[in-house]
Amino acid sequence: MPRSVSDYFIITLKGLAMGAADVVPGVSGGTIAFISGIYEELLSSINGIDLAKLKGLRKNGLKATWQAINGNFLLALFTGIAISIFSLAKGLKWLLVNKPILLWSFFFGLIVASAIYVGKQILKWDVKVILACIVGLVLSYFITISEPLGDSENNFYLFFCGAIAVIAMILPGISGSFILILLGAYEVALGTINNLREGLFEGDMDKFGSAFIRFLVLALGGIIGLKLFSKALTWMFEKQKDLTLAILTGFMIGSLNKIWPWKETLSTRINSHGETVPLLQKSISPQAFDGDPKILFAVGLMVVGFLTIFILEKIANQSAN
Numbered sequence: 001m002p003r004s005v006s007d008y009f010i011i012t013l014k015g016l017a018m019g020a021a022d023v024v025p026g027v028s029g030g031t032i033a034f035i036s037g038i039y040e041e042l043l044s045s046i047n048g049i050d051l052a053k054l055k056g057l058r059k060n061g062l063k064a065t066w067q068a069i070n071g072n073f074l075l076a077l078f079t080g081i082a083i084s085i086f087s088l089a090k091g092l093k094w095l096l097v098n099k100p101i102l103l104w105s106f107f108f109g110l111i112v113a114s115a116i117y118v119g120k121q122i123l124k125w126d127v128k129v130i131l132a133c134i135v136g137l138v139l140s141y142f143i144t145i146s147e148p149l150g151d152s153e154n155n156f157y158l159f160f161c162g163a164i165a166v167i168a169m170i171l172p173g174i175s176g177s178f179i180l181i182l183l184g185a186y187e188v189a190l191g192t193i194n195n196l197r198e199g200l201f202e203g204d205m206d207k208f209g210s211a212f213i214r215f216l217v218l219a220l221g222g223i224i225g226l227k228l229f230s231k232a233l234t235w236m237f238e239k240q241k242d243l244t245l246a247i248l249t250g251f252m253i254g255s256l257n258k259i260w261p262w263k264e265t266l267s268t269r270i271n272s273h274g275e276t277v278p279l280l281q282k283s284i285s286p287q288a289f290d291g292d293p294k295i296l297f298a299v300g301l302m303v304v305g306f307l308t309i310f311i312l313e314k315i316a317n318q319s320a321n
Contacts, residue, residue: 003072003073008072008073008076009076011038011073011076011077011080012076012077012079012080012083013080014032014033014036014038014077014080015076015077015078015079015080015081015083015084016080016081016083016084017032017036017080017084018032018033018077018080018081018084019080019081019082019083019084019085019088020084020088021175022081022085022175022176022177023084023085023088023089023092023177024088024092024107024110024175024177029081029175029176031117031312032312035312035315038077041070041073042077043230043234044070045069045070045073045074046226046227046230047230047231047234048068048069048070049069049227053065053068053069085193086193086196086197089190089193089194089197090194090197092190093187093190093191093194096187096190100261101261101262101293101294101297101298102261102294102297102298102301104259104260104261105261105297105298105299105301105302105305106301106302106304106305107181107259107305108256108259108260108261108302108305109301109302109303109304109305109306109307109308110175110305110306110308110309111178111252111255111256111259111305112256112302112305112306113305113306113307113308113309113310114175114178114252114309115249115252115253115256116309117309117313118245118248118249118252119133119245119246119249121241121245122242122245122246122249123241123242124242128243129242129243129246130246132243132246132247132250133246133247133249133250133253134250135247135250136246136247136248136249136250136251136253136254137250137251137253137254138250138254139250139251139254140182140250140251140252140253140254140255141254141255141257142254143182143183143254143255143258144182144254144255144257144258145257145282153188153214155213155214155217157185158185158188158189158214158217158218158221159217159218159220159221160183160221161179161180161183161185161189161218161221162217162218162219162220162221162222162225163221163222163224163225163228163229164179164183164225165177165179165180165183165185165222165225166221166222166223166225166226166229167179167225167229167233178252178255181255181258181259182255182258188214189218192211192214192215192218193211193215195207195208195210195211196208196211196212196215199211199212257283260283261298262283262284262285262286262288262289262293263281263282263283263284264281264282264284264288264289264290265280265281266280266281266282267280286298
């Protein structure tokens with residue numbers, strides 16, 4: 001049965017929820033897609049876009065090709081995702097600058113709960129699965145204590161980050177923002193979205209142009225990564241589900257060092273705006289933190305973050321039943 005305008009409006013609302021999830025580390029857009037009942041259609045639509053259909057554009061016409069790739073569904077969904085990302089980016093950027101401990105505390109709770117959520121989906125914990133989890137944990141932790149893998153403002157590196165972060169669209173339980181944080185590109189991505197919006201509304205074409213190029217690099221990386229990874233990850237999920245989930249679980253546990261709210265800066269760098277920003281940091285105890293550690297608020301927000309995933313899991317279980 002053909003979908004109505006109201007059906008596509010609901011899909012856009014689901015896209016809004018997915019976009020909000022993808023902006024916040026620890027909440028997966030894939031989880032929202034699963035909960036809202038569009039996960040399988042999203043995967044099949046992504047896998048259905050291929051060169052054969054695009055090459056048939058001249059022969060079959062735009063309308064037939066658009067229907068073949070489920071274009072209305074993808075347009076409605078990604079419109080909602082884009083609106084949500086652009087709406088939330090400014091607030092998150094402000095919180096990162098002005099309330100970092102509180103924001104990272106909330107993220108920490110999200111990641112802890114997400115790791116438990118993903119781990120609970122593993123059906124059989126055998127030696128291979130345990131080793132896969134350990135490998136994911138060690139690799140992730142090593143990344144958190146190393147200098148960033150690349151310059152987070154370099155276009156080639158941003159392209160790579162966009163391609164990797166798009167994994168969140170495919171796998172429930174892992175967030176694209178979480179990947180960007182691990183790769184050191186989260187703040188740059190938020191800043192790019194904010195500058196793009198501000199440049200457009202303020203009429204500052206220099207700011208808009210610079211942000212647009214960076215945004216285009218991230219978007220192209222995401223599009224190519226989505227197409228490259230979708231079939232491989234779908235295969236891994238179908239054929240080696242426990243091993244895949246174990247690697248993801250270990251990866252998220254190891255990343256908690258990166259999300260830990262209380263940090264000591266070991267080295268800095270100068271960003272493209274001439275500002276001094278941290279390059280390498282290490283986790284410290286709240287008592288050793290230079291400033292107000294805000295322990296009670298931080299713990300409270302960790303609990304809130306944890307309960308957010310817990311509630312989403314309950315909704316997902318009810319939807320599945």
